[in-house]
Amino acid sequence: MKKLVLIAFVLFVLFTTSFAFADTPTLxxxxxxxxxxxxxxxxxxxxTVAITTTxxxxxxMQFSCDNSTWSTLTTYSASSHFDMNxxxxxxTAANGSRTLYAKIGDTxxxxxxxxxxxxxxDFAPPAVTSFSPGATxxxxxxxxxxxxxxxxxxxxNLSTISISLDRASTDVYDNNSGACTITGTSATCAFTDFLVDRTGSYTYTSIITDMAGNILTDTNTFTFTDTGDPTAPGKPSGYDINTTVYLNWLGNTQNDFNSYGIYRSEFTGFDTNSQTFVAYSDTNSYTNSGLDENTTYYYKITAFDWSGRExxxxxxxxxxxxxxxxxTPTITRTDASCDSNAWCWDDSPTFSITGISGAExxxxxxxSTSTLPATCTYGSDCNTDSTPEFSDIANGTKYFKVRACxxxxxGNTSSFTLKLDDTAPSAPGSFASALIGYDTKLTWTASTDTGGSSLYRYYIYRTESSTFNASSTNQIGYVASSALTYTDTTPSKGKTYYYKIQAKDVASNYSSSTSMTPVSIDIPSGGEETTVTIKAKNSSGEYVDYYSTAQDLTIELTFSNEIDDMNLYITKGDNNVELVENMKDDVTTYSTAIVTSASYNDINIYVLAFSTTGWxxxxxxxxxxxxxxxGRFSNITTxxxxxxxxxxxxxxxxNQDVNDVKIYVDGNLIGLATNANDSNWVLDFNTFDYNNEVTIKATITDKAGNSISFEKNVIISNSITNEVVVEVLTLEVVVEIIQSGITKLxxxxxxxxxxxxxxxxxxLIKKEEADALLEEAEGLLETNLxxxxxKTEQALGIYASLLKEVDSKLEVAQLFxxxxxIVPIIIIIAALTIFFGLKVMKNKEKGGKKGSFGTTKTSTKKEKVSWDADTPL
Known part of the structure; x- marks a missing residue:
């Protein structure tokens, strides 16, 4: 019996211990x-209910508003929404403080x-109980x-208050929001608004927000009427200079002030009306200019408010x-377009003096820059002509100075700087022409200029007549005074042209062209055009358009006709021009070696030569x-x-151009792939010459000799009968494979x-990778089976390993x-065993004493059974 009790106790301990490790979640x-x-x-x-748990x-999870009636268990979320109404x-639906209870459960x-x-x-917005002032x-x-x-x-509780004013439906102002005092559930906004400054309509809009986010937009309008005139300004004071009066006065300080009205008359005690009105002023000062000389003027000032009252x-x-x-008078020159301090060829200037009426x-x-005109007596010895003329003024810099009296x-002196040069430069010398191909090259010696303004440009003229005058109609170009050559690139073949040249100085004087004998030139009618072919050859004797390493290159030139004066230039990576050959004569073919460097970048080869048909x-x-x-293999996998x-x-x-693609099997070249289209290169591979596993390698080489290689190991599988078996991968086969992947997912x-x-x-990351591979495989059905x-087979492998992992954990969960x-059943059996064991022991104790031979003496008399608590079981 004791053994049964011990077994039951051990099973009970095991059961309670198994649950002791399952902690109750907290939140x-x-x-x-x-x-x-x-x-x-x-x-x-x-x-929003935000749950935090460790x-x-x-x-x-489940929720309740009274901690008694609970919602059904739903899927756990750390943040969810719950409707408390x-x-x-x-x-239940009601304003006020509301409590929400939550429980969470584990697996x-x-x-x-x-x-x-x-x-x-809080579902109710704030309220404005009254608004002051009234409607009018x-x-x-x-x-x-x-x-x-x-x-x-x-x-x-209130949160924020914003007040804005719409005055007369035209001007909007943010106004006096800071004048509001918030005290919990109430607020008072009281202030004096000085923007109420004219007759009109005033609308106040209050936007009030409480702590729950409820918003009240309250609008109140009243009409204001201004019936009082503004206060008059102070008496004007100030001063006058010449014919300008400068006024100022003590201003109006009222809130509704708008502007001042200025009135003027030549009569004392005048009335302020439209005939005497001068102008409005926003400030307490005004400048009145353009008045008559030596005249008495009387001024009065009024104030206007925003309601238009004066x-x-x-x-x-x-x-x-x-x-x-x-x-100070203004001086302009009217006889020629010559500004002050600008060189001019005209030595007989005419001026206009303006700016002062009635002046002499x-x-x-x-x-001299310091000498001034004398002071004359008005109406006596002053000049009265405002448009004086002068003639034959000597070359050089002069100053025309004027005072108005x-x-x-x-008054003060005005000055106009005359820079005069009426001397033409000399004609250019040694004027000559030369034929450069089909172009005309003109040369000359420099002109001289003695008038003071210096040379400016040379102008070139051309006609097909031996006698002509230089003019704008036959001018073909110009060069700066520092240039002594000009190339005419526009002649027509088979014609004769005549050229003249003129020098021009800064003062616009031209040298004579009538006395110049023109130079002529015959343009050839032309012949077969000469062409040049340029090639570059590497040290292996191959003609190349690209290079990738430092090496010796040979430049070869071939001309279609014999040429003279051949120049060869190259520009390397440093952008410096290198002259390789200079003025080589009698050339039909030419070659020379150059040394490249891996740091040169592109090399630019340039040829300039002269032939019978020109440059x-x-x-x-x-x-x-x-x-x-x-590159990569696009139709085989490992x-x-x-x-x-x-x-x-x-x-x-x-990045430039692919030169070739070579295919190797187990290190042996089997052929060059052909370019099927764009970047696709193909080669037929006869597998009957191989067995079992082989390595296929591709080497891609570009035009500059740069190359890469990559390889794949494949299995050669041909039937014994040596029949040609070609694997045909159809859309239906791949779709079936993808469908198996979807089934596994x-x-x-x-x-x-x-x-x-x-x-x-x-x-989980592996699963996402497999899902992406399966999705990519579906997208490739139309382009690359x-x-x-x-990709589908790769995804199937991942799904298989994940299913194995999940099955093992599900098996453990099922055993648990x-x-x-089973444990509760064992506990019940143990409890029943203890119960019946105790009952048997009680019956033995109640049955009587044992005999000397171990037999029990029984009694048929029924007695009341009593249990001494101190008696051991």
């Missing part, structure tokens, strides 16, 4: 607004104790500000203008290229089985539904669940 929750903002308030009953394997789980079906958080639900307001003291009052209430005028003040003797003048032409004196040029670029080509005659395909590309995802934590992060098949079923 904290935080309620936020529906949008996820952390706040104590929300205007939406559908709130427990692992959490897969379920759903009417279920103890949730072992352990359920946490409840955690809670509270949030205030008037003031006889002017618009000097209006008292505004906006009281606000809310069910809970004050009474200020006291008047008088100002007397002077003569304009202090004004004192002037002088001098070579009035009865009260002469010819040639150019060739030898490209520098150290970039390897790129360990792919090949049989019969198989068409190998290689994708080959290069579906099988894996079905198992993951019942075992959400069966794959760790590394295996080989690649589609290869079986254990959870």
């Amino acid at each position: 904290t929750i935080q309620l936020k607004t529906y949008g996820g903002t952390t706040s104590n308030y929300s205007n939406d009953a559908n709130v 427990s692992g394997d959490i897969n379920a 759903s009417g279920s789980y103890g949730c 072992d079906n352990n359920l946490s104790t409840a955690a809670s958080d509270a949030i205030i639900l 307001v008037s003031s006889g003291n002017g618009a000097n500000g209006q008292a505004i009052s906006i009281p606000i209430t809310d069910d809970f 004050s009474t005028p200020s006291d008047q003040n008088a100002f007397v203008t002077d003569y304009n003797y202090g004004i 003048y004192s002037w002088i032409i001098t070579t 009035k009865p009260n004196g002469c 010819i040029t040639g150019n060739k670029i030898l490209y520098f290229d150290t970039t390897n080509p790129t 360990n792919q089985k090949l049989s019969g005659t198989y068409k190998l395909q290689v994708t080959a590309t290069d 579906n099988e894996l995802e079905e198992k993951l539904v019942n075992c959400q934590n069966c794959l760790n992060e590394e295996n 080989e690649q589609a098949k290869a 669940n079986l254990f959870l079923i």
Whole structure:
């Protein structure tokens, strides 16, 4: 019996111990607004529930508003939405503070104790209880500000208040939002608005937000009428200079001030009306210019407010203008387009003096910068002509200086700088022409200029007549004064041309062309054009257009006709021009060696030579290229089985140009692939010469000699009968393979539904990789069946390993669940065993004493059984 008790106790300990390792999950929750903002308030009953837990394997959660009625278990999420006005789980619709309870469960079906958080639900916007002033307001003291009052209430707490003013439906101002005092559920906005400054309509819009985000937009409008005139400004004061009066006065300081009105008359005590109005001014000053000389003017000032009302005028003040003797006159030259301080060929200038009406003048032409015109007496010895003319002024720099005079004196001096040069430069000397191919090259010796302005340009003229005058109609070009040559590149073959040249100085004087004898030239009618062919040859004797390493190259030139004066240039990577051959004569063919360097980059070869038909040029670029080509096999994969005659395909590309693609089998060259199209190179591979595993290698070489190699190991599988067996990969076959991949994917995802934590992060990444491979394979069905098949087979391998991992974990989980079923049964059996064992022992004790031979003496008398608690079992 003791053995039975011991066994039951051990089973009980094992059972309770198995559950001791299953910790009860714990959590904290935080309620936020529906949008996820952390706040104590929300205007939406559908709130965000954020759950934080350090427990692992959490897969379920449930909610309650009263910690009694709970929602069904749903899939766990660290952030979810819950409607606290759903009417279920103890949730009812009402404003105020609301509490939500949450529990979470793990994969072992352990359920946490409840955690809670509270949030205030507020669905009602704030309210404006009243607005002051009323609908109409008037003031006889002017618009000097209006008292505004906006009281606000809310069910809970206010957040922000913004007030804007729309004045007369035209001007919008942000105004006085800072004048609001918020105290919990109420606020008062009280301020004096000085923007109420004219008769009109005023609309105040208040945008009020409470802590839950409820918004009230409140609009109130009143009409203001200004019935009072503005205060008159102070008496104008100031001063006058010549015919300009400068006014200022004590300004209007009222809130509704707009502008000032300036009035003027030549009569004292005048009325302010439209006949005497001068101008408006926004400031308390005004400059009145352009007045008559030696005249008394009277001024008054009024103030206008924004309502258009005008004050009474200020006291008047008088100002007397002077003569304009202090004004500096303006001088312009009218006889030629020659500005002041510019060289001019005309030595008889005519001037115009302007800027002062009714003035007389004192002037002088001098070579001195400091000498001034004399002071003359107005109406006596002053000049009265405002357009004076002068003649035969000597070459050089002179100054025409003028003072304007009035009865009260002469003013400041104006000056015009005359730079005169009426001397033409000499004609160019040694004028000659030469034929350069079909072009005319003109040369001459320099002209001289003695007038002072210096040479400016040479102008070239051309006609087909031996007698002509130089003019703009036959001018063909010009060069700077420093140039002594000009090439005419526009002659026609088989014609005779005549040329003249003129020198021009800065003052626009031209040298004589009538006395110049023109030079002539005959342009040949032409013959066979000479051409040049340029080639570059490497040290192996191959003609190349590219190079990649330092090496000796030979440049070969071939001309279609014999040439003279041949020049050969090359430009290497440093962009410096190197002269390889200079003025080589009697050349039909030519070659020379150059040394390249790996740092040169492209080499530009340039030829310039002269033939019977003129100058010819040639150019060739030898490209520098150290970039390897790129490539891959596009229709074989590792360990792919090949049989019969198989068409190998290689994708080959290069930054310049691919030269060839060579195919090797086990190190032996079997042929050169041909370029089928674009970057696709193909070669037929006869597999009957090989058995078992072979290595296929491709080598791609570009035009510069750069190359890469890559290889694949494949299996040769031909039948014994030596019949030609060609593997044909059809769309139907690949679709069937992809369908098997989709089946494996579906099988894996079905198992993951019942075992959400069966794959760790590394295996989940592998699954994503397999999913991507399967998707890529579907996309390749129309373009590349080989690649589609290869990617699907790779995905199938990954799915197989993942299914094995999931199956092993599911088997462990099933054994654990079986254990959870068997243990309670064992415990029940153990308990029953203990119970019946105790019962048997009681019956023995109640049965009587044993005899000397071990027999029991029984009694038929029924007695009441008693159990002494101190008696051991």
